[in-house]
Amino acid sequence: MILAVAIQRFQPERPEASGRRKFEVEAGPEERLLDVLVRIQRGLDPTFVFRRSCGHGVCGSDAMIINGRERLACQTLVRDVAAEGGEAVTVEPLRNLRVVRDLVVAEEPFFERYRTVRPFLIAPDAGAGDRERRQTPEERSLIDDATNCILCAACFSACPVVAGVNPRFIGPAAVIQAGRFQDDSRDRGFAERLAALDRPEGVWACENRFACTRVCPRGIPVTKLINMAKRRIAEFKKGAGRSPS
Amino acid sequence: MGVPAGVVPHEYDAVIVGAGGAGLYAALRASGRVRTAVLSKVHPLRSHTGAAQGGIGAALGNVEEDRPEWHAFDTVKGGDYLADQSAALILAEGAVEAVVDLERRGLPFNRTPDGRIDQRRFGGHTRNFGEAAVRRSCYAGDRTGRMILQTLYQQCVRNEVAFFDEFHVLDVILDGQTCSGVVAVALATGALHLFRARAVLVATGGFGRMYGVTSNAFASTGDGPAMLARRGVPLEDLEFFQFHPTGLRGLGILITEAVRGEGGVLRNGAGERFMERYSPSLLDLAPRDIVSRAIVTEIREGRGFPGQGTSGDYVVLDATGLGKAVLEAKLPDITGFCRTYLGIDPAAAPIPVLPTAHYAMGGVPTDDLGRVVPGTPGEPYQGLYAAGECACVSVHGANRLGTNSLVDLVVFGRRAGDHMAAFAAGSDQARISTGDLEPARERIGRLRPCRGLPGPTPQTLRERMERLMTDKVGIIRRGPDLAEAVDELEEIRREWLGLRPRDAAAAFNVERLEILELGNLLDLSLLTAASALGRTESRGAHAREDYPSRDDDRWLRHTLARLEGDVLSMAFRPVDLSRWTPAPRTY
Numbered sequence: 001m002i003l004a005v006a007i008q009r010f011q012p013e014r015p016e017a018s019g020r021r022k023f024e025v026e027a028g029p030e031e032r033l034l035d036v037l038v039r040i041q042r043g044l045d046p047t048f049v050f051r052r053s054c055g056h057g058v059c060g061s062d063a064m065i066i067n068g069r070e071r072l073a074c075q076t077l078v079r080d081v082a083a084e085g086g087e088a089v090t091v092e093p094l095r096n097l098r099v100v101r102d103l104v105v106a107e108e109p110f111f112e113r114y115r116t117v118r119p120f121l122i123a124p125d126a127g128a129g130d131r132e133r134r135q136t137p138e139e140r141s142l143i144d145d146a147t148n149c150i151l152c153a154a155c156f157s158a159c160p161v162v163a164g165v166n167p168r169f170i171g172p173a174a175v176i177q178a179g180r181f182q183d184d185s186r187d188r189g190f191a192e193r194l195a196a197l198d199r200p201e202g203v204w205a206c207e208n209r210f211a212c213t214r215v216c217p218r219g220i221p222v223t224k225l226i227n228m229a230k231r232r233i234a235e236f237k238k239g240a241g242r243s244p245s
Numbered sequence: 246m247g248v249p250a251g252v253v254p255h256e257y258d259a260v261i262v263g264a265g266g267a268g269l270y271a272a273l274r275a276s277g278r279v280r281t282a283v284l285s286k287v288h289p290l291r292s293h294t295g296a297a298q299g300g301i302g303a304a305l306g307n308v309e310e311d312r313p314e315w316h317a318f319d320t321v322k323g324g325d326y327l328a329d330q331s332a333a334l335i336l337a338e339g340a341v342e343a344v345v346d347l348e349r350r351g352l353p354f355n356r357t358p359d360g361r362i363d364q365r366r367f368g369g370h371t372r373n374f375g376e377a378a379v380r381r382s383c384y385a386g387d388r389t390g391r392m393i394l395q396t397l398y399q400q401c402v403r404n405e406v407a408f409f410d411e412f413h414v415l416d417v418i419l420d421g422q423t424c425s426g427v428v429a430v431a432l433a434t435g436a437l438h439l440f441r442a443r444a445v446l447v448a449t450g451g452f453g454r455m456y457g458v459t460s461n462a463f464a465s466t467g468d469g470p471a472m473l474a475r476r477g478v479p480l481e482d483l484e485f486f487q488f489h490p491t492g493l494r495g496l497g498i499l500i501t502e503a504v505r506g507e508g509g510v511l512r513n514g515a516g517e518r519f520m521e522r523y524s525p526s527l528l529d530l531a532p533r534d535i536v537s538r539a540i541v542t543e544i545r546e547g548r549g550f551p552g553q554g555t556s557g558d559y560v561v562l563d564a565t566g567l568g569k570a571v572l573e574a575k576l577p578d579i580t581g582f583c584r585t586y587l588g589i590d591p592a593a594a595p596i597p598v599l600p601t602a603h604y605a606m607g608g609v610p611t612d613d614l615g616r617v618v619p620g621t622p623g624e625p626y627q628g629l630y631a632a633g634e635c636a637c638v639s640v641h642g643a644n645r646l647g648t649n650s651l652v653d654l655v656v657f658g659r660r661a662g663d664h665m666a667a668f669a670a671g672s673d674q675a676r677i678s679t680g681d682l683e684p685a686r687e688r689i690g691r692l693r694p695c696r697g698l699p700g701p702t703p704q705t706l707r708e709r710m711e712r713l714m715t716d717k718v719g720i721i722r723r724g725p726d727l728a729e730a731v732d733e734l735e736e737i738r739r740e741w742l743g744l745r746p747r748d749a750a751a752a753f754n755v756e757r758l759e760i761l762e763l764g765n766l767l768d769l770s771l772l773t774a775a776s777a778l779g780r781t782e783s784r785g786a787h788a789r790e791d792y793p794s795r796d797d798d799r800w801l802r803h804t805l806a807r808l809e810g811d812v813l814s815m816a817f818r819p820v821d822l823s824r825w826t827p828a829p830r831t832y
Contacts, residue, residue, distance in 0.1 A: 042704040045755040047748045053462040059291040120399035121351030132348045134360030
């Protein structure tokens, strides 16, 4: 089929080339939208730029807005988007992050907020010792969903709180990454992470709007995990600082 | 020295190029001791280590008896006796230590009922020197590589390692045998950066993008080894390139060997479990070179499923016997890939598969401390290291076993990080002169934007390279094909010199990046084809129709291929056989 791809362009060095541009390109229904975008860039317009790497939904490079919703271009098949838009598809950069060029956004503010939650195992003997620690399959399963996060920033882009009410909200992904350790039976950093989490820009900014859950390309129940994080913090504070982990 | 105008200077003790598992492990080890910087073409969490699925082999013996010595033997035999045997032992012993270290740093391994790291079967991993398959692969669902990558990155964040994300390396500064830094371009601005360093580690990963159908990421373009080859470093054993037996048909997306480890079987168009005829004892868990050749043979002899339209015949990976529960608990990503890309549920329908270009056994020759060695005889370079897929220790010999890529990068990434930190702490920064930047400035300076230039485009040259490598330097090879591939790749390399980007922007100039990457892939393709043409025997992943047998008398040795300008030359290095006598390789 001939797919009409409308791309929201931003060319800082050629402002006249910015704005919505349409490309018509031959595409097979089973192809990834990523393949189509690569064909546009390599064949039709080499000035069109976007990030990509693994091509199958595990590296998180090619999150973008496709037909109005955050998705990974490599996880989106032509037949699905064509069906939505009558053989036409619109592609835009992620929201809530500054656009650098075309679909490339500045990721650093996203990763900066990620780093504030101390997203690493905190344990007095983390890097020492010569024997594995025990963790039951049940304890391990508590963190399974959160370890599935690939930090693609789709949730950050979709979050209505970041977009409006509280632009300094650390965002869904940062909370998930914190929770991944808060709920890990091996971690001892619960209290240490509260500085980032237990404040108006932390977990409490979330308003349960579920946009993150709807767009997560890994199918993580993001809002549910944020609510679990809220509950655990509330319990921790009620328990007068007794570490729950 | 003063740096030329427009070049941004930096100075560190240790500079690591590449932020996959090897680079990050090295960074973790070095960062506690010396000033350490990591340069990466993509954000570290996007590195291709994150695509590794099935597991990391280590003889923990958590679920049945196992020993590092058995793991080392399997590695040597799996590599068709071309692996260096002392290094294979270091690999197997280091694996146990590294897996425990990763666990202690937070890696979320799947667990046994009593809380220990769970282990499962993988191809070519056996108990007691080949008796039967053993459970050796430690895993985190089917996202083991991603969990290794994330765990190491998290720990680097904790150590406040200096990251330079989206920096593309152009050149390494070498004065004779001494390395003193690297030159890279910042993709966000297009500016050149000079990183002075007392020690440099090249850990840029693989180069499967030489082929049209590959499991490898777009970023896997061999920037590190190609850059070193241009500086006169020979590359070792490039003729050994692994095709993973089970790529999703058409797309080449990896379907982990763990599907077979958990009980999945390969079937041909008649429904036969054809591996019974090729590997009576290990069956579907035979090493990858054997399984890939079996698939090609089945299809060539007309026993595949008929392809439709442009896609050729194929076989299937039948995982319907595993049941929904096992698939969802232990192989959730694979289940998702099948659903997303093929619209099938692997619990209900078999998965159409074909071999996919996957892994370079060869690469930059190093010793077991990660130091780059120019060949034989030779003292190591001073301050120059390589680790991970881009390096060749050699532990994989002629064919890598499943899980051993992750083992390689954690074991030798760690060792390289330790050694480079100690070396950097005890040495002085070598002088750099303006002339040292010239090759990088020339390479990128030639790519001045030019619109409407007649002649080939990057895309036409890339497609020619991919087709040549697939058709003539693939799973089963013939001398005349390889000779043609060498000739045509030399021609494509000449045409590459005429490429100019049409995009004139400084920021995120992807076209310019892709021209540079293509240049790297072409150099590595040529060296791969030439090495394959030279080796007149069949061993491991290198199968020659015109030389079907292994020839230990002539070829039990490593290839060292050098490319100086347009001139190819070959040298050789003996194999370390200190432990086991080469024997016929049967499974």
